Amino acid sequence: MKLLNLSLLIHLCSLLLVSTQPTDQPPFSCDSTDPLTKSYKFCKTTLPINRRVEDLVSRLTLDEKISQLINTAAAIPRLGIPGYEWWSEALHGVAFVANISQGIRFNGTIRSATSFPQAIGIEARGVYNAGQARGMTFWTPNINIFRDPRWGRGQETPGEDPLVTGKYAVSFVRGIQGDSFEGGKLGESLQVSACCKHFTAYDLDNWKGINRFVFDANVTLQDLADTYQPPFQSCIEKGKASGVMCAYNRINGVPNCADYNLLSKTARGQWGFNGYITSDCDAVSIIYDEQGYVKEPEDAVADVLTAGMDLDCGEYLKNYTGSAIEKKKVAVSDIDRALHNLFSIRMRLGLFNGNPAKQPFGNIGSDQVCSQEHLNLALEAARNGIVLLKNDNRLLPLAKTEITSLAVIGPNANSSETLVGNYAGPPCNPVTPLQGLQSYVKNINYHPGCST
Numbered sequence: 001m002k003l004l005n006l007s008l009l010i011h012l013c014s015l016l017l018v019s020t021q022p023t024d025q026p027p028f029s030c031d032s033t034d035p036l037t038k039s040y041k042f043c044k045t046t047l048p049i050n051r052r053v054e055d056l057v058s059r060l061t062l063d064e065k066i067s068q069l070i071n072t073a074a075a076i077p078r079l080g081i082p083g084y085e086w087w088s089e090a091l092h093g094v095a096f097v098a099n100i101s102q103g104i105r106f107n108g109t110i111r112s113a114t115s116f117p118q119a120i121g122i123e124a125r126g127v128y129n130a131g132q133a134r135g136m137t138f139w140t141p142n143i144n145i146f147r148d149p150r151w152g153r154g155q156e157t158p159g160e161d162p163l164v165t166g167k168y169a170v171s172f173v174r175g176i177q178g179d180s181f182e183g184g185k186l187g188e189s190l191q192v193s194a195c196c197k198h199f200t201a202y203d204l205d206n207w208k209g210i211n212r213f214v215f216d217a218n219v220t221l222q223d224l225a226d227t228y229q230p231p232f233q234s235c236i237e238k239g240k241a242s243g244v245m246c247a248y249n250r251i252n253g254v255p256n257c258a259d260y261n262l263l264s265k266t267a268r269g270q271w272g273f274n275g276y277i278t279s280d281c282d283a284v285s286i287i288y289d290e291q292g293y294v295k296e297p298e299d300a301v302a303d304v305l306t307a308g309m310d311l312d313c314g315e316y317l318k319n320y321t322g323s324a325i326e327k328k329k330v331a332v333s334d335i336d337r338a339l340h341n342l343f344s345i346r347m348r349l350g351l352f353n354g355n356p357a358k359q360p361f362g363n364i365g366s367d368q369v370c371s372q373e374h375l376n377l378a379l380e381a382a383r384n385g386i387v388l389l390k391n392d393n394r395l396l397p398l399a400k401t402e403i404t405s406l407a408v409i410g411p412n413a414n415s416s417e418t419l420v421g422n423y424a425g426p427p428c429n430p431v432t433p434l435q436g437l438q439s440y441v442k443n444i445n446y447h448p449g450c451s452t
């Protein structure tokens with residue numbers, strides 16, 4: 001009897017523990033327990049997404065519409081629609097970028113993440129399900145061609161070869177979005193959304209006083225077709241990317257985000273792109289402010305919306321779309337088109353299907369972040385990525401029995417930050433080269449030698 005009581009008590013305690021745990025569940029629309037949502041056509045999961053989105057957009061006031069055109073989209077409480085953060089990064093694993101992309105945080109149950117594509121998509125869902133993300137649209141991969149070695153962001157890309165970069169794009173996007181390696185498994189629903197950037201011919205930071213914001217790339221049609229576009233075409237056609245980011249720079253005079261030929265005719269028309277197009281951050285404001293391409297801010301808004309851009313990373317569209325409509329430079333139908341693309345993505349992510357815990361991908365838990373399987377994959381990828389260029393006198397592998405002491409010199413030898421690169425989260429279990437050697441040779445003298 002005593003034993004039974006005890007076990008009952010334990011059982012009760014564990015029940016109590018479960019029920020008092022904070023609910024970290026992320027917000028969602030179309031809660032089936034809310035009687036209001038039953039009347040909304042946009043909540044009817046039996047209807048095709050385009051009909052649902054049409055219904056949703058038709059219910060919005062102009063102010064509500066404008067509030068959805070920027071990366072930090074406002075909540076629309078009267079329709080049960082929570083806010084949404086479009087900007088998250090995940091180039092080297094689900095990323096935290098202090099003071100810029102605020103979509104992800106690592107201060108909850110999940111404190112770190114691994115860094116390879118097949119794992120990123122699963123971990124990104126896991127982070128979202130754990131309530132540590134305000135969105136599932138990741139602005140990755142970077143598939144610009146690394147033609148000029150002085151380009152500071154070259155390390156984000158797989159290199160200078162358009163074919164390799166295209167293949168990398170396809171695998172990256174399929175991995176993140178939850179498609180099979182061969183493609184075609186995905187269908188409509190997205191594990192999380194990937195974004196091919198920066199569209200296009202964007203691979204210069206600062207050269208002879210020209211920076212990326214004002215750079216006007218002089219590209220021949222042949223070079224565009226041979227070099228810069230193939231990765232984007234593959235990313236869209238074969239990878240089925242659900243996002244594209246237009247770049248800051250101009251091409252032959254025209255800003256990328258204001259280029260109808262590029263965004264609508266090529267990407268949507270020729271390549272069949274059916275996702276959303278975001279600007280790079282503040283890329284709309286620079287069209288007027290820094291490039292002086294247009295006469296007034298409303299012209300920049302009109303140019304990007306009629307070109308086919310859907311989302312502004314920044315505040316420019318929030319500030320100037322209303323006046324652009326008043327001045328008859330923008331039609332509400334241009335805004336509706338953008339909203340259609342944006343809400344389609346949120347629906348494909350399952351955010352308008354009621355409780356996400358009951359949806360596909362809803363059961364990806366925090367235990368799948370930094371799982372042994374993902375750590376093994378990261379190790380395998382790292383091993384496959386290492387190239388030994390020189391091995392004089394067969395120095396490597398170090399003879400463990402003969403090497404009794406070692407000097408390790410260099411500022412990056414003990415930096416885990418250097419290991420992950422940019423757009424990364426805190427790595428799961430980083431082992432620096434120094435730490436690796438320390439487990440191999442007992443007597444090690446380490447000196448940074450110089451500062452980084």
Ligand SMILES: *[C@@H]1O[C@H](CO)[C@@H](O)[C@H](O)[C@H]1NC(C)=O
Pocket residue numbers: 098099
């Ligand atoms: C982020 O912003 C805070 C406050 O504005 C500032 O103190 C901090 O240095 C910033 N961090 C980075 C990495 O820029």
Ligand SMILES: *[C@@H]1O[C@H](CO)[C@@H](O)[C@H](O)[C@H]1NC(C)=O
Pocket residue numbers: 105107108
């Ligand atoms: C984590 O950070 C977010 C954003 O800064 C903050 O709102 C939240 O309260 C923090 N959560 C915890 C558990 O510290």
Ligand SMILES: *[C@@H]1O[C@H](CO)[C@@H](O)[C@H](O)[C@H]1NC(C)=O
Pocket residue numbers: 218
């Ligand atoms: C761009 O390239 C064309 C063809 O090579 C050339 O005629 C033109 O002068 C170039 N423009 C600039 C601004 O360099």
Ligand SMILES: *[C@@H]1O[C@H](CO)[C@@H](O)[C@H](O)[C@H]1NC(C)=O
Pocket residue numbers: 285314315316319
């Ligand atoms: C938008 O308007 C706000 C408030 O007036 C201002 O602080 C902000 O700088 C503006 N942003 C842009 C990009 O125009």
Ligand SMILES: *[C@@H]1O[C@H](CO)[C@@H](O)[C@H](O)[C@H]1NC(C)=O
Pocket residue numbers: 414434446
């Ligand atoms: C290497 O870095 C780790 C983690 O920051 C630190 O604990 C350790 O003391 C460092 N080792 C040396 C020799 O500086």
